[in-house]
Amino acid sequence: MAVGYLIGSIGMLVWRLLELPEATGRRADALRLGVILPMVALVAWNTIHVSEWQSSVRLAVGMPPVEGAHAIRTLLIAVAIFAALLVTGRAIGLMFDWLRARLVPFMPRRVANLAGGLIAAAILLVVTRDGIVNAAFGAVDRSLARAAHFFEPDGPPPSDPRASGGPGSLIDWGEMGAQGRDFVLRGPVQAEIAAFTGRQATAPLRIYVGLEAAQTPEDRAAIAVAEMERVGAFDRANLIVAMPTGTGWLDPGSHGPVEYLLDGDVATVAVQYSYLTSPLALVFETERGLDQSLALMRAVTERWDQMPEDARPRLYLHGLSLGAWSSMYAVDLFQLVNNPIDGALWAGPPFPSDLWRRATARRDPDSPYVLPRVGNGRLVRFADQRTRIAPGGWGRMRIVFLQYASDPIVFYEPAAAWRRPQWMREPPAFDVSDELSWMPVVTMLQLALDMALATDVAPGYGHNYVAEDYIPAWAAVLGLDWPRSEIARLQAHCGSDRSPGCRPPAGGAFVDAGSRL
Structure with missing residues (x-):
């Protein structure tokens, strides 16, 4: 009106x-x-x-x-x-x-x-x-920074010397913030992984540097690499460089399952860049996430490049929402030609993400806009709640975009104010209403409001990504040819109360997007 x-x-x-x-x-x-x-x-x-x-x-x-x-x-x-x-x-x-x-x-x-x-x-x-x-x-931002020091952590620091904030750690437990401490403590432990897989497992490593650890992105990235050296992260078979959402949150629905899939033989490193929720960080602190992602990626790959090719870990990138956008920003295509990483999983990529937009633009015209098919699928594949990614046909790198058709953060278009978006010219996906129609200006405003409410929906829809959908996407990125029955068993395990390390805490599925503090 x-x-x-x-x-x-x-x-x-x-x-x-x-x-x-x-x-x-x-x-x-x-x-x-x-x-x-x-x-x-x-x-x-x-x-x-x-x-x-x-x-x-x-x-x-x-x-x-x-x-x-x-x-x-x-x-x-x-x-x-x-x-x-x-x-x-x-x-x-x-x-x-x-x-x-x-x-x-x-x-x-x-x-x-x-x-x-x-x-x-x-x-x-x-x-x-x-x-x-x-x-x-x-x-x-300043008040939340002060609050990180004013309030005592919810619990004592971990006793494991290999944990961030634990004995001998280069990272102060109090400076990690609630999101970082939660990430370090909530993952599945070695015994849980071994009990589920029936195989010998390794204790996963999680390295997290809070925003208060240093003043500049480069200094925080240097602390992260030094901590990785201390705990032996570069000696693991797999290394994941993850970018958190605006508040510093990392989705347990993604990181817990990947540790099961890899029998715990993985180290994950992340660095916080803001205290604001992703929508606010995107508008008012646009450069912070991009600068931090670039600094962390450079610091990690410099150390990774120094290792013999046959002795260094497989390297993967990961991010959800604003973390996906920041992670993609750090990808140097020229460097990847000479020294490619092993893969990336980007979930709920925001609509401004340049790499996602370019991949979508290269889609096969016969494929849906919300679930494109790009070339022969050797490099990039898209997945949603119902996709079963074929294990074969991959090239040297494996990139998967996990996106729901009902996610407005992915499919918002400012141009919807004057033209019908491509995805609205096609039959609607199963999680999009048949009643949705395009109107000049009005549709753009509807989609903008939908972005603000994108997580106030049931798990597995909108911008509310869940472990059950991360699991097959991660299996494809990692090149694991697990039987479908085993994938289903892990999905059931991570979707139940038996595996709290795979699920967000009670009170909100995606704790970043709302105004919950």
Whole structure:
């Protein structure tokens, strides 16, 4: 409603700037009535059908239908928000009028209008993004940093000298933050892995450097590599460089299963770059994750390159959400040609991810946009909840994008404001409502709001990725030809209460995306 009103207001402004004739008297009243009556009819139509439409979306992502009062509640919320935005817009308009009135005595009216508009826009930009908002999130960031020192850790540091924060560790237990301490402590232990596989297992290594460990990305990356040297990470058969989400969270649904798949013979290293949730970090700390990922990747690969090729570990990259975007940013395609890594698993890649966009653009035209097929599948393959990736046909590197068709963080498009996205020109996936249709401007706003709510859905939909879907994707990346029955057994194990190291803690599946602290 507010955006539609804004578009109409801009149209009227342009009309008046061009000094075109305006209707008056009864003709003006008739025009207003010709706009208001269809608008009222449209609102009534939407109110009648909104519960049906919303229920179709919810049922597609494993949620119950809406309650009977949903339509009225939605309409009241919309009217309240419209009123608040209208008042804000009028206030901005009054500021513009005041500015141009002060400029008119010194310049022609049209120049004063243009200058007043530019000054008002500059004031808004400084006061919002570079002023109030930036200061507010800076204060939040600093307060969370202080809180990391103020509050005692939930438990004592690990007693294992090979654990980050344990005896002899180069990383302070208190500086790791809650997300880092949770990552280090929650994974499956050696005995659990051996009991499940029936084979001899190794204790997995998890190295985590918190944001408070050092001031610069390069210094934090250096601490990570030094810690890896200390615990013998480069002596493992497999090495995973993982980038966390904005708050520093790493999904146990991914890291627990991969340690089962590799019999524990794996070291995972991660470095925190922010305290903000991923959507906020993406907007207000865009460069932090990219800089940290690049610094960590360079530091690790420099040490890895020094090792004899037949003695160094297999190297994999991993990230979820903003972590996937940051991880992809650190990939140097020219370096990979001469010295390729072994593979990567990127889950829920945000729509700005350049490597994902390029891979999607190379899709076979006969394949769905939400689940592309790229070439002969030797390098890149895509997977969703139902995909079974064939074990054969891979090349030297194996890259898998795990994405759900119902994930708006992956499939949001700003261009949806004026054109239908490609995925909406095709039959909808099983987890997308058949009722979803494209409307100029409206669809783009719907998708933008969906991004903010992308994890408030059942596990296995939206941006809520689960262990059961990570497992076959990891098996493909690692080149493991496990029988389908064993994959299913591990999925059942990681989806149950018997393996808490494969599941997020109670209270939220994806603890990064919401405002939970």
